[in-house]
């Protein structure tokens with residue numbers, strides 16, 4: 367029995383198809399990643415699965431409950447950490463978590479202990495009685511993750527859980543997420559911009575672009591799907607039409623003055639490639655990593671630097687609100 | 688859904704409203720001083736020219752108790768709009784609570800806020816010798832609670848439709864001022880033109896003010912119990928509309 371089963375789930379905002387008929391099955395205890403560029407439809411998908419947003423068409427079940435006909439039963443078994451801050455700044459961390467525990471019917475005797483454990487996990491125990499408005503962005507994020515875990519749901523949705531966190535905290539949270547999935551058999555769906563997160567944390571990843579799933583599989587499988595090597599060329603006048611015709615070239619992706627060329631056996635074929643490529647300024651050869659998987663399926667590169675830039679813009683946009 | 692879960696959900700929302708209320712000192716202070724300011728201006732200014740057949744201060748003081756309830760109850764809806772803006776509403780709506788539970792929890796929080804403010808004003812009233820006694824204070828409180836329930840619901844109804852705090856401010860002021868000015872809080876209603884009198888009958892605060900006067904200065908057009916029943920009837924309608932509004936509310 368699948369814990370989550372999604373069939374042709376679709377969301378339309380006026381003319382825009384934000385989520386375009388996606389289908390998925392997620393097993394119990396799995397860590398499943400939705401990886402995609404900005405505006406791919408990741409958050410929209412999670413909002414529909416958590417019953418906050420009605421789908422335009424299609425269906426899904428979470429823990430065996432239909433998101434359209436049994437939203438209350440769905441909400442009973444899930445936890446959600448939203449992409450944007452959703453705590454009350456005037457309250458302290460303790461009060462935010464207590465409010466959450468009460469709403470989710472955590473036994474009264476256990477509330478204080480669980481709050482303590484959860485805040486300890488994200489290193490906020492010492493700041494428990496500070497108002498959230500005195501927290502930094504990363505601290506607030508950690509507090510909200512702790513809050514999402516408090517009621518130990520069967521299914522946990524994490525919308526970009528580690529955005530804005532320093533690498534050390536990020537690794538810390540990953541470890542905990544792994545523990546939840548393996549020890550408690552919690553099913554976890556997270557969205558992310560970070561290749562590393564998708565690669566190292568997730569059991570399976572769906573790459574989503576323009577509201578559609580363009581690739582789905584275990585990170586290792588997806589990487590293995592790109593055979594051969596990658597050659598990155600830079601130059602102002604690259605002649606890519608000739609390159610494309612070469613027998614050992616599988617795919618060419620162009621990105622401004624840069625071209626990423628998938629080839630078989632770069633060591634042997636590189637000289638022939640360079641002969642037809644025109645004026646080349648620099649050459650780089652490497653074996654595929656997760657960035658290449660992403661680039662291959664979406665035609666877009668998100669290196670971590672880019673992710674940080676969008677994050678920054680988002681923070682600015684939020685600050686203006 | 689079990690009764691325990693519902694009770695905890697209501698308590699959770701009440702707990703939050705109450706904590707936030709206690710942290711917003713400026714709001715508490717202004718909500719007490721505004722009625723006092725009006726009271727002084729009206730009592731000293733208009734009081735000298737008004738002819739209400741009784742001590743004008745004692746006549747208008749119940750009106751200012753009602754004013755506190757009207758302003759702070761309706762203002763509570765602004766918190767709902769604010770919750771939407773800061774995305775806190777998502778956290779509440781994704782929780783396994785029914786919308787009706789959410790509405791009741793928020794409404795109780797709002798009634799508590801409004802009543803705390805009214806109580807402070809009431810204490811001031813007792814201190815300055817307004818006609819409150821051991822016997823009429825419980826009745827005054829009951830009437831104020833009844834009024835607060837309906838008007839907090841009205842504030843939440845307006846809030847559930849509004850996207851921005853500015854929009855809420857605009858729309859709610861269209862409710863607040865007529866509710867206050869047509870309630871008879873400041874002047875007797877019997878000399879009004881007929882059409883305006885009809886309008887005053889649609890205002891729950893009219894009956895609340897009338898009921899408050901009936902137990903304090905013993906001058907009213909209806910008996911206290913009748914006033915109370917009418918205010919409670921308004922409450923029933925507004926609670927029904929409020930739960931409906933919450934059930935249809937989108938993110």
Ligand SMILES: Nc1ncnc2c1ncn2[C@@H]1O[C@H](COP(=O)(O)OP(=O)(O)OP(=O)(O)O)[C@@H](O)[C@H]1O
Nearest residue numbers: 379382384402403404405406407408409410411449
């Ligand atoms: N309330 C809305 N009204 C109209 N369009 C919307 C709304 N919410 C999202 N969209 C659009 O739907 C698309 C998908 O948005 P979504 O937030 O799901 O993307 P995402 O994958 O989560 O992106 P990000 O990485 O930036 O968080 C975007 O084009 C967005 O502009």
Ligand SMILES: [Mg+2]
Nearest residue numbers: 408409410449
């Ligand atoms: Mg998103």
